Every structure is written in C-alpha cells, then in structure tokens.
Amino acid sequence: MTPESAKPSNVYFFGTCLIDAFYPDAGLAAIRLIEREGVRVIFPAGQSCCGQPAYNSGFPDEARAVARRQIQVFRQDIPVVVPSGSCAAMMKHHYPGLFAGTDDLDQARALASRVFEWSEFMIRVLKVRYEDRGDPIRVTWHSSCHALREMKVIEYSKQLLRQLARVELAELTNERECCGFGGTFSIKHPAISGALVNDKVDDIQRTGAARVIAGDCGCLMNIAGAGQQRAMPFAAQHLAEFIWERIHGG
Amino acid sequence: MAAEAFEKNVDRALADTQLRKNFAFAMGNFILKRRAVFSDAEETERLRDLGNAIKQRALSRLPELLEQLDAVCTRNGIRVHWAETTAIANRIVLEIIEAHAASRVVKGKSMVSEEMHLNAFLGTHGIEAIETDLGEFIIQLNGETPSHIIVPAIHKNKAQIAKIFHEKVAGAPYTEEVAELNAIARNTLRRKFYEAGIGLSGVNFAVAETGTLCLVENEGNGRMCTTVPPVHIAVMGLEKVVERLADLPPLLRLLTGSATGQLVTTYVNLITSPRREGEKDGPQEVHLVILDNGRSRIYQDPQLRQTLQCVRCGTCLNHCPVYTRIGGHAYGFVYPGPIGKILTPQVEGLDKAGELAFASSLCGACEEVCPVKIPIPALLRRLRDECYSSATESAVPGSGCKQNLAERLAWKGWAFLNTHPRLNRMVTTLLGRVGDYLPSSGPLERWMRYRSEPAFASRSLHGRIKEEGIADE
Amino acid sequence: MNDAARDRILARLRSAPREEVPSPEVPASAAPVSDRGTQVARLKSLMEAMRTEVHVLPRTEWVPRLQEVLRARAIKTLLYAPGTEVGAALRAVWDADASGLPELVAYTEPVEAFKEQLFAVDAAVTSAAGAVADTGAIILRPDIHEPRSMSLVPPIHIAVLKAESIFPSLAEAMQEGSWSADMPTNMLLVSGPSKTADIELILAFGVHGPKELVVLILE
Numbered sequence: 001m002t003p004e005s006a007k008p009s010n011v012y013f014f015g016t017c018l019i020d021a022f023y024p025d026a027g028l029a030a031i032r033l034i035e036r037e038g039v040r041v042i043f044p045a046g047q048s049c050c051g052q053p054a055y056n057s058g059f060p061d062e063a064r065a066v067a068r069r070q071i072q073v074f075r076q077d078i079p080v081v082v083p084s085g086s087c088a089a090m091m092k093h094h095y096p097g098l099f100a101g102t103d104d105l106d107q108a109r110a111l112a113s114r115v116f117e118w119s120e121f122m123i124r125v126l127k128v129r130y131e132d133r134g135d136p137i138r139v140t141w142h143s144s145c146h147a148l149r150e151m152k153v154i155e156y157s158k159q160l161l162r163q164l165a166r167v168e169l170a171e172l173t174n175e176r177e178c179c180g181f182g183g184t185f186s187i188k189h190p191a192i193s194g195a196l197v198n199d200k201v202d203d204i205q206r207t208g209a210a211r212v213i214a215g216d217c218g219c220l221m222n223i224a225g226a227g228q229q230r231a232m233p234f235a236a237q238h239l240a241e242f243i244w245e246r247i248h249g250g
Numbered sequence: 251m252a253a254e255a256f257e258k259n260v261d262r263a264l265a266d267t268q269l270r271k272n273f274a275f276a277m278g279n280f281i282l283k284r285r286a287v288f289s290d291a292e293e294t295e296r297l298r299d300l301g302n303a304i305k306q307r308a309l310s311r312l313p314e315l316l317e318q319l320d321a322v323c324t325r326n327g328i329r330v331h332w333a334e335t336t337a338i339a340n341r342i343v344l345e346i347i348e349a350h351a352a353s354r355v356v357k358g359k360s361m362v363s364e365e366m367h368l369n370a371f372l373g374t375h376g377i378e379a380i381e382t383d384l385g386e387f388i389i390q391l392n393g394e395t396p397s398h399i400i401v402p403a404i405h406k407n408k409a410q411i412a413k414i415f416h417e418k419v420a421g422a423p424y425t426e427e428v429a430e431l432n433a434i435a436r437n438t439l440r441r442k443f444y445e446a447g448i449g450l451s452g453v454n455f456a457v458a459e460t461g462t463l464c465l466v467e468n469e470g471n472g473r474m475c476t477t478v479p480p481v482h483i484a485v486m487g488l489e490k491v492v493e494r495l496a497d498l499p500p501l502l503r504l505l506t507g508s509a510t511g512q513l514v515t516t517y518v519n520l521i522t523s524p525r526r527e528g529e530k531d532g533p534q535e536v537h538l539v540i541l542d543n544g545r546s547r548i549y550q551d552p553q554l555r556q557t558l559q560c561v562r563c564g565t566c567l568n569h570c571p572v573y574t575r576i577g578g579h580a581y582g583f584v585y586p587g588p589i590g591k592i593l594t595p596q597v598e599g600l601d602k603a604g605e606l607a608f609a610s611s612l613c614g615a616c617e618e619v620c621p622v623k624i625p626i627p628a629l630l631r632r633l634r635d636e637c638y639s640s641a642t643e644s645a646v647p648g649s650g651c652k653q654n655l656a657e658r659l660a661w662k663g664w665a666f667l668n669t670h671p672r673l674n675r676m677v678t679t680l681l682g683r684v685g686d687y688l689p690s691s692g693p694l695e696r697w698m699r700y701r702s703e704p705a706f707a708s709r710s711l712h713g714r715i716k717e718e719g720i721a722d723e
Numbered sequence: 724m725n726d727a728a729r730d731r732i733l734a735r736l737r738s739a740p741r742e743e744v745p746s747p748e749v750p751a752s753a754a755p756v757s758d759r760g761t762q763v764a765r766l767k768s769l770m771e772a773m774r775t776e777v778h779v780l781p782r783t784e785w786v787p788r789l790q791e792v793l794r795a796r797a798i799k800t801l802l803y804a805p806g807t808e809v810g811a812a813l814r815a816v817w818d819a820d821a822s823g824l825p826e827l828v829a830y831t832e833p834v835e836a837f838k839e840q841l842f843a844v845d846a847a848v849t850s851a852a853g854a855v856a857d858t859g860a861i862i863l864r865p866d867i868h869e870p871r872s873m874s875l876v877p878p879i880h881i882a883v884l885k886a887e888s889i890f891p892s893l894a895e896a897m898q899e900g901s902w903s904a905d906m907p908t909n910m911l912l913v914s915g916p917s918k919t920a921d922i923e924l925i926l927a928f929g930v931h932g933p934k935e936l937v938v939l940i941l942e
Contacts, residue, residue, distance in 0.1 A: 013720075015711045017668070021678050022704060024711035031720060043715045045722045048668040054661050056612055058634035058652070062665040069669045097628075145613040178571045182611025187693045189609050191257070194700030195264050195575045196611070225701025272923075279924050303747035310744035313736035320729065332729040342725075384930060385921035401921055408923055432919065432927045439931060444842055460906045470917035470932020473875050477909075478834075488732070495903040496749050499893040503858070510920070513769065514858035516932065518912035526908050528867035531834040546735040555739075 007126060010040045012080040014070070016087045017049040018217040019238075026217065026238035030083040030118050033240060037126045041081075046073040050087040055094065057184045064098055071095070071107050080114050081121045083240055084216050085147020088117040093150050117147060119157040119215055119239060132164035133249035139242070140170045140209035142200065142223065144216035145178050157215050157239055164246050170207040174199070181222040197226040204234055215239045253605045259580040260609075266577075269405055273577050276404045280568035283511025284619065301504045302623035304497045305559040312549065315458040315491045316540065322461030326523040328536045336366040339541050343368060343450070343483055346537055347377055350481055352447040356439075358465070358472035359383035360452030361399055361562055362485045362541055364584045368450075379450070382439050382471035384432070391418040397578030397586065399564035400509045405577050439471065449475035449533065453486035454561070455501060456538070459494045461522055463538065466506060468516040476521060482533035484521075488540050489558035501561065504621035508563035544597040551645035553632060557592050559622040566616035566626065572609060581606060588616035592629045600637050600648030607633035671712075678710040749894065762856040762889050763940055769859025773915030774928050775936045782941040785883060786816055789848065792881065792937055794823040801825040802847035802877055806868030809850045809883050830870055841872060846879035851938070852910075853888040853896055860914035861938060862896060864907055871909050880933040882913070886942045 055063035180196025224236035333339035385402035396402030567587030578586035685706030852864035865871035917932030
C-alpha cells in the first residue's frame with residue numbers, strides 16, 4: 001500500500017452503481033480530476049455495486065456474492081478511489097466483517113486497506129490546488145452520513161470547496177442531519193423518509209443557495225427528486241462535477 | 251406490531267404539527283446541551299471508551315456479579331427477588347404491598363416499571379400507583395404513557411400541560427407559568443409522600459461489590475419515595491449491575507451528561523441497606539426485584555448482548571432524525587428511539603416488532619453519541635438479517651418472519667445482475683432508454699410520493715469508459 | 724428469595740458463550756490537580772450555577788453567618804441534629820429569644836413519631852461529609868445523629884462544609900474515604916436545590932426536594 005505522502009502512478013476507480021446509472025458525468029469528472037494530476041486511472045469493466053443495498057436490507061448472502069466480485073475485480077495492490085462516502089465505507093469498514101470466517105477474509109481486508117473516498121484522495125494523497133474560474137455562486141454543502149461518521153472525510157470535501165475563491169459556502173442549519181435516503185429505507189418507510197428529505201430541502205432553500213453539493217449520489221438523487229417535486233430553485237450536484245465545472249470556468 | 255399499524259402511527263405523528271414542533275424544539279435543545287457538556291472531543295472519546303469497557307466487563311461476568319449483588323444485598327438486609335417475566339415481577343411487587351396492607355404506592359420514574367405495565371396491574375388489584383416525577387405525573391393525569399425515556403411528557407407543550415392540570419388536578423387554576431405548574435405538583439404530591447406506606451423506584455446502577463443501589467434524579471421525588479415510606483421496592487433490569495463502586499464516577503458522568511447535559515444531577519442517591527439500628531429514618535424494609543424479561547436470552551448472543559450495555563440515558567433518541575419527527579408513542583412499545591428499535595424486537599419477537607428494525611436510515615447519529623458505544627446500526631442490520639433468515643435456530647424469537655418469495659427473488663436477481671457485468675450493462679443501457687417510461691408502481695411509486703421521477707442517464711458510466719479512453723485493466 | 728427462579732436465570736446466563744474481559748483501569752481522577760483555593764472557587768461556581776447560595780468564610784464565623792441567612796428568610800423553626808459537631812455548636816450558643824432567630828427543633832426521635840413536625844419545619848441545617856469540586860456537589864453521609872430526611876423534607880437546607888474535606892473528584896472522594904470498605908445505609912451527593920425541566924425543558928427550581936440550598940464553606 002502506497003504511503004500517504006507518495007503519489008501513486010495507478011489507481012482503480014470504483015464508479016458505484018448510482019453514478020453508473022444516474023450520474024455518469026460526476027464519475028467522469030472525478031476520473032478526469034485524478035488524471036489531471038498525472039495519475040493513471042483504471043476502471044475495471046467487471047465492477048458493479050459495493051453490495052450495500054442488500055447488506056442493509058437483511059440479505060447478507062447476496063451482499064457477499066456481489067462484494068466478492070468487487071474484491072476479485074479490484075485485486076491489484078493499488079488504491080481504490082470511490083466517489084461516495086457510503087460505498088467507500090462499505091468497502092473499507094464493512095467488508096472485513098462481512099467476510100469474517102470465510103476464505104475471502106484476507107482479500108477483503110486487503111481491499112479495505114486500499115480504499116479512499118474521492119475527496120479524501122484528492123486532498124490527502126494528491127494534495128490538489130484548484131483555481132476557480134467560474135462566476136460567483138452561493139452553494140451549500142450536505143454532509144452524507146457515512147462520509148461524516150464512518151469515513152470521516154467531510155473536512156476534505158470542504159477543503160476542496162474552500163479552495164474555490166468565488167464560491168460562497170453557506171452553511172445548512174442541520175448540515176449533519178440525515179437526508180432520509182438510507183437506501184431501501186426511502187422505499188420501505190416513504191413517509192418518514194419524505195419528512196426527512198423535505199426538512200433538508202427547506203433547510204437548503206433557506207440558505208438561498210443555487211446549488212447543494214454532496215459527495216454521495218444517493219443523497220443527491222433523494223434531495224434533487226424532492227426539490228424538483230416542489231419546484232425548488234436549487235440544483236443538486238456531486239462535488240467532483242462541481243469542481244470540474246468551476247476550474248473550467250463553468 | 252404489524253407494519254400497517256406502525257405506518258398508521260407514523261402518518262398520524264407526522265401530520266401532528268404541534269407534536270413535530272414540540273419534539274424538534276426539545277431534541278434540538280438536548281443536542282446543544284450534550285455538545286456543551288462534552289465539549290472536549292478527545293476527552294469525550296476516552297470517557298465513552300471507558301464506559302464501554304466497564305459495561306463489557308460487567309456483562310462478561312454478569313452471572314457472577316448478580317450472584318454477588320444478591321449475596322451482599324441480602325447480607326445488608328435488602329431482600330432480593332428474581333423475576334423471569336414481567337408478570338412474575340408484578341406479582342412480587344403486589345405481594346409486598348399486600349403484605350403491608352397498603353393501597354397506595356408512590357413511584358419514582360422507572361422504565362422497568364413501564365415495561366412491567368405495573369400501574370395498570372396494580373390498578374386491577376385496587377392499588378393506586380402515584381407517579382411523582384413531574385413528567386410522569388403529567389402523563390398519568392392524562393392517561394398516557396411516556397414518550398421519552400428521560401422526559402416523559404416532552405411531547406406536550408406548556409399550554410397542553412396547563413390544560414391537563416386545570417382539568418385534572420382538583421382546584422388547580424389555569425396557568426402556563428412553569429413555576430406555578432411546578433408548585434401545583436409539589437403541593438399535590440407532598441401530601442402523598444407524607445402518607446405513603448410504600449415507595450417504588452428504579453435503579454440506575456447496582457454495585458455488586460458493596461450491594462449499593464445508585465439512583466440519580468433532579469426533582470427529589472426519588473429520594474422522597476426511597477426515604478419517607480417505611481417500605482422501598484426497587485425494580486431493575488438484570489443488566490444494570492456493575493462490578494465496583496469505582497465504576498460509578500465515569501458512568502455517572504456519561505449518564506448525566508448524555509441524558510440532560512448536566513455535569514451532575516441534583517441528587518446522587520446511594521442506598522446500601524434498610525434502616526439500621528439507631529437510625530431515625532429511612533425504610534425499614536428494602537426490596538430489590540431483579541427482572542429478566544428476555545435479557546438472559548439476549549445475553550446468549552455475543553453481538554446482540556451489546557444491547558444490554560444501555561444505561562437508559564435517552565441520548566440516542568435525542569439525536570435520532572426519525573424519533574425527532576415521529577415522537578415516542580409512534581413506536582407502539584415501551585422503549586422508543588434507536589434503543590427501542592434494537593431492544594423491543596428481541597424481547598417481543600421479530601414477528602411482533604421486527605418492523606421497528608427497518609424504520610431507520612442507518613445514519614449512525616445514535617452510535618456517534620451513545621455513552622457506552624453500542625453499535626446500534628450494526629445491531630439493526632443483524633435484526634434485519636434475522637427477519638429474513640432461513641436458519642433453523644436463532645438467537646432472536648420470530649426469526650425468519652419476513653421471508654417471502656418476492657423479496658428473495660428480487661435480491662437474488664439483483665445479485666445475479668451485479669455479478670454478471672455484461673448483463674448488468676445491458677440492463678443499465680435498457681433502463682437508460684426506457685427508464686422514463688417505467689410504470690409507477692411498487693418501489694417506484696413509493697419513491698415518487700415525495701420526489702419527482704429519477705432520471706436514468708442515457709448512457710451509463712460503464713458505457714462511456716472506452717470511448718473516453720480510460721483504461722479498464 | 725425465590726431460589727428456583729434465580730437459579731434458572733443464572734444458569735441461562737452461565738450457559739452463554741463468554742470471553743474474559745479485563746477490568747478496565749478507571750482513572751483515579753479526571754480532574755486536573757489544583758490547590759484548595761481553586762477547588763473552593765470551582766465548587767462555589769458550579770453550585771451557584773445550580774442556584775445554591777454559597778458562602779465561603781472563616782470557620783469561627785459560621786454560626787453568626789447561619790443566623791444571618793435564617794433571619795433574612797424569616798425562618799421560624801430550624802431542624803438540627805444535636806448529636807453532631809454542628810448541632811452541638813449551635814445548641815451551645817443559640818439564644819432563641821434573640822429577635823428574628825428561629826426556634827431550634829431537635830431530631831431526636833424516629834421519623835414515625837416526628838413526621839408531622841418534620842414536614843412542618845421551615846429549614847434544616849446539617850453537616851456535609853465532604854464535597855466534589857469537579858462536578859459541584861456536596862457529600863452527605865446521614866447517620867444515627869443526622870437522618871437523611873433532614874436534607875430532603877424541609878424546604879430549605881443549609882449544609883456546613885469544611886473546606887479541607889473537598890475532593891477534586893468523586894473518584895478521589897471514594898478512594899481517599901475508602902467508601903467501598905464500609906458503605907453506610909445511605910450516602911448522597913447534592914448539587915443544588917431540587918429542580919426539573921420536564922415542561923418544555925424550561926428549568927424550574929424547588930420541586931419535591933428542598934427549594935433552597937445554602938452551603939457554608941468553612942476555611
């Protein structure tokens with residue numbers, strides 16, 4: 001495992017299933033931003049989902065089957081960069097437990113030790129510095145639960161945002177409160193999930209921000225969907241895509 | 251409770267704007283208070299680690315410590331009773347009361363007594379249980395159950411409480427002044443303390459080393475119940491025993507800071523025996539009822555055993571975005587909030603209460619603040635696994651109750667797709683084309699109750715990688 | 724009592740898979756080391772924040788100060804324990820005929836014979852066995868002379884505390900005092916007058932315990 005200070009020559013990129021199906025541009029932006037720093041990105045075609053949906057829903061065997069595939073696909077001893085706090089947390093913090101007592105445990109641990117959340121990788125390993133070429137804009141930041149509490153990478157994401165000189169970062173009153181996505185929770189308990197996301201939408205609206213930025217596409221889908229249904233004036237965008245835009249004058 | 255019953259409760263609670271306002275205000279307050287009293291992050295972590303270690307140590311020696319507690323308490327003159335079920339615990343309490351020909355009990359706040367549904371039971375036997383904690387007093391007047399572990403009447407605002415006092419307390423004027431409402435409670439209950447023949451309390455910690463019952467409170471009603479009447483009955487869950495007196499200072503700091511944002515409660519009450527020779531006051535009889543009610547079964551499973559570390563501080567409730575919005579009653583059982591979600595299904599069975607384990611987004615806010623570091627999200631996941639498990643033997647009653655073909659096939663299908671990349675790509679591509687035209691039913695319908703339709707990308711990330719010149723190996 | 728139930732419960736617990744868990748080292752004190760003056764100041768500050776009236780004074784002056792406190796509140800009856808150092812000192816100098824001073828009421832009988840008076844006195848004065856500076860509480864150790872109801876029932880409680888008996892923390896108080904070797908019937912920490920925040924989290928003082936707490940710290 002490459003030590004923190006050394007820049008790797010190659011990294012894997014785990015796109016996540018939500019980015020694959022709904023936010024491919026965010027995935028591409030994240031990849032391009034890594035490549036821009038002179039690092040080669042490998043996107044194994046065999047990747048799919050980290051397994052979290054089944055893992056959280058009471059189906060650990062199915063989660064293991066899918067997770068095992070990812071362990072096999074990301075087998076080289078190079079960092080795995082993940083543009084999602086919850087997927088990164090799944091691989092880093094939950095894979096070892098998921099494979100406890102199985103033959104895949106060593107490999108699971110090995111993969112876990114190589115996982116980085118995207119903003120964490122950009123700041124801690126690549127030590128990026130960005131120049132903001134965009135027009136002045138007010139945005140607000142939503143702290144995804146797993147990025148906050150499990151990966152503990154929020155500060156890295158905010159550091160990236162603070163590098164952008166013309167971006168005004170307005171704080172949410174309840175920045176750290178769950179947006180209500182919770183994967184299948186939003187389907188199984190729509191009313192509670194709805195109450196949570198609507199409170200989050202109200203909070204965002206109160207800041208007057210043009211955009212809400214987050215590092216997790218589950219949250220973004222959830223917030224964007226609720227915001228659109230209520231014809232809210234703000235858009236929801238992934239951090240990587242936002243940065244790509246800003247440094248290119250968008 | 252059935253999923254539908256819970257959903258109904260949730261809908262009703264979410265529609266109650268006053269309730270939501272009351273809870274949002276109170277929980278926000280609790281969060282700030284806790285932050286203020288645990289302001290040093292590193293020190294707080296050390297303290298939580300210590301709380302976890304003390305509780306894990308105590309649980310690792312649970313039978314030995316309970317035996318020691320029994321022996322030392324008995325030697326000190328406290329009569330110890332063991333109750334496997336709440337029905338038996340109720341019987342024991344009743345027998346003690348009847349042995350003294352009493353018709354009234356003054357009660358300090360005790361969640362175990364709620365678990366026992368003690369008041370209702372005593373009522374059917376002609377014995378009046380008088381709640382003396384202000385919050386319990388309020389809800390008792392209104393025929394309600396507590397909605398929070400620490401502040402039972404937090405779902406009510408001043409106006410609602412003023413109305414209850416005015417209508418239900420003889421001679422009480424209508425007033426929303428807290429000092430006046432307080433005075434009404436003090437005056438009403440002072441007489442009851444004076445007259446009561448029996449006092450009942452819970453136990454925060456029971457120290458095996460010295461046979462000491464530790465009770466914390468702010469109002470003084472607990473001391474009144476355990477000092478003035480000639481008989482004191484203490485009820486506790488068997489997980490409340492700790493090894494040494496020296497374990498108390500950190501646990502008290504954690505409990506008090508987490509529960510109310512204080513450094514210390516008004517009173518920390520350490521009871522080791524009934525009145526001794528020459529003493530002028532204090533109960534002449536002290537009884538300790540140790541309740542099992544499923545705890546020894548929870549204990550069998552090392553992972554689920556962590557549920558028993560709980561010190562009943564209520565801070566998980568305070569930080570839970572779900573609890574804040576639906577309040578305590580919606581859960582439908584005695585213990586609400588995150589602790590309720592892991593405890594209740596294990597005690598009542600997954601078939602009766604398993605639904606609670608799914609009413610969480612697994613955000614982890616509870617785990618982040620639990621003073622004894624119970625890994626609540628992991629235990630919720632475990633209970634979810636148990637609901638769908640096809641194992642023949644299980645630590646949890648009602649295991650496998652949610653098994654159904656539709657979900658099993660859905661997840662098997664999901665796993666198949668996600669382990670067959672080419673098929674997966676085909677399906678994603680297809681959804682990219684027809685996703686907008688999917689009929690709104692089932693999961694999609696539920697998603698769209700509160701959100702506009704999700705937009706599948708016309709081409710997935712997988713589909714664009716090659717043309718973007720990104721290596722795939 | 725009900726041995727069969729106990730045996731069944733213990734048997735179930737014993738049959739569970741268990742691992743040895745070491746006894747955690749509980750630090751003797753989380754409180755930073757500080758001198759007497761700082762501890763007195765901290766105790767005073769924390770207790771005052773909880774609405775305790777705290778006086779710090781030379782030990783020779785405590786009786787006159789107590790009398791001032793009583794006069795200011797027009798206390799008519801003061802419950803005390805004649806068998807204690809505090810009680811004996813009071814009785815020796817008390818001149819109940821002096822204007823404004825309450826009558827001394829001795830707690831000499833079991834509560835059964837004394838209840839009505841106990842619930843009727845205006846105030847009680849007790850000794851304090853010590854105090855805990857880091858959280859702001861006095862330690863009471865009721866005994867045959869000084870029943871616990873003295874610090875509970877009367878609406879005003881006055882406690883007399885010797886400054887040298889203040890401990891930095893509860894852990895140290897327990898250790899220095901070897902509490903675990905010999906626990907009395909009842910021991911208490913008291914950090915202020917009784918209070919509640921059950922109504923909308925609005926703090927209100929004077930619920931079921933004393934409405935007022937006065938602490939005289941004697942240097």
